[in-house]
Amino acid sequence: MAAASPSAKPDKDRYRWFPPGTHITVRGLTKRFEGTTVYENFDLDIPKGKIVSVFGPNGCGKSTLINMISGILPVDAGQILFDGKSLAETRIGYVFQNYREAVFPWSRAIDNIRYPLRFLDMTARERDDQVEKLLASFDVQLDLSRYPYQMSGGQQQLVSIMRALVVDPEVLFLDEPFSALDYEMTLFLREKLQKVLVERQVTTMLVSHDLDEAIAMADEVLLLTKKPTRIAERIMFGAARPRDEDTTLGADFIQVKARSLEIFRNEVRK
Numbered sequence: 001m002a003a004a005s006p007s008a009k010p011d012k013d014r015y016r017w018f019p020p021g022t023h024i025t026v027r028g029l030t031k032r033f034e035g036t037t038v039y040e041n042f043d044l045d046i047p048k049g050k051i052v053s054v055f056g057p058n059g060c061g062k063s064t065l066i067n068m069i070s071g072i073l074p075v076d077a078g079q080i081l082f083d084g085k086s087l088a089e090t091r092i093g094y095v096f097q098n099y100r101e102a103v104f105p106w107s108r109a110i111d112n113i114r115y116p117l118r119f120l121d122m123t124a125r126e127r128d129d130q131v132e133k134l135l136a137s138f139d140v141q142l143d144l145s146r147y148p149y150q151m152s153g154g155q156q157q158l159v160s161i162m163r164a165l166v167v168d169p170e171v172l173f174l175d176e177p178f179s180a181l182d183y184e185m186t187l188f189l190r191e192k193l194q195k196v197l198v199e200r201q202v203t204t205m206l207v208s209h210d211l212d213e214a215i216a217m218a219d220e221v222l223l224l225t226k227k228p229t230r231i232a233e234r235i236m237f238g239a240a241r242p243r244d245e246d247t248t249l250g251a252d253f254i255q256v257k258a259r260s261l262e263i264f265r266n267e268v269r270k
């Protein structure tokens with residue numbers, strides 16, 4: 001007899017059960033907008049310390065998913081836990097697509113980066129150390145005394161990524177963080193971000209419209225269906241890191257991309 005899937009368990013157990021190595025557990029998630037059901041009784045497990053890319057048809061609810069998990073958007077029903085803890089007990093970071101609205105125009109880069117630390121119970125010295133450590137991990141040349149208007153879009157997004165990471169988040173959410181940037185800056189930021197996330201073992205959910213990016217950044221690609229949204233498939237991608245443009249030329253990448261495209265096309269045709 002086949003093993004019972006978690007969703008076949010009685011509700012009481014389903015809410016408690018999750019596979020080893022899981023960081024985020026989503027159970028029975030339901031979300032409707034004006035009569036449209038986006039998620040209905042949706043379950044998801046996100047592994048600890050891994051990068052999971054979220055990819056799917058237009059409007060299927062990629063942003064809605066990470067916004068609900070990160071607490072930006074209320075859920076209609078369901079439970080979300082982080083290592084069994086609530087969101088309030090978990091340190092998270094969030095990077096928005098639109099960095100222009102995310103960075104504070106009145107603050108220098110360094111003050112933007114430092115900002116979230118003021119909400120943590122730390123001494124001034126500890127805050128400085130935290131910022132220093134982060135800057136060292138990124139290892140980039142950036143004049144931190146500049147204001148956002150004196151920086152390129154890519155530099156501003158870099159600042160907002162650093163601001164999200166300065167609190168040493170257990171979980172990081174990114175909603176199309178590179179889609180407004182030019183290709184050169186995108187490649188540069190992907191490389192830097194990957195390095196820091198892997199070093200710090202941050203559990204990461206990345207929404208991307210770019211399938212190559214979704215795969216190249218990910219340990220696992222979460223492919224979603226059209227609404228009401230379910231998981232179409234989860235595909236592991238185990239290529240060595242650091243990954244760069246050449247990663248997308250490898251046989252394993254091409255295989256994962258072909259399978260992802262097949263699922264995506266099937267969904268879009270429905």
Ligand SMILES: Nc1ncnc2c1ncn2[C@@H]1O[C@H](COP(=O)(O)OP(=O)(O)OP(=O)(O)O)[C@@H](O)[C@H]1O
Nearest residue numbers: 033034036038056057058059060061062063064065
């Ligand atoms: N505040 C809202 N009010 C009404 N409908 C909404 C709201 N936010 C999202 N939706 C709808 O919910 C669905 C999912 O939206 P969401 O932005 O999460 O999808 P997405 O997969 O991230 O989209 P895209 O591929 O366009 O980035 C869409 O049909 C969208 O129109």
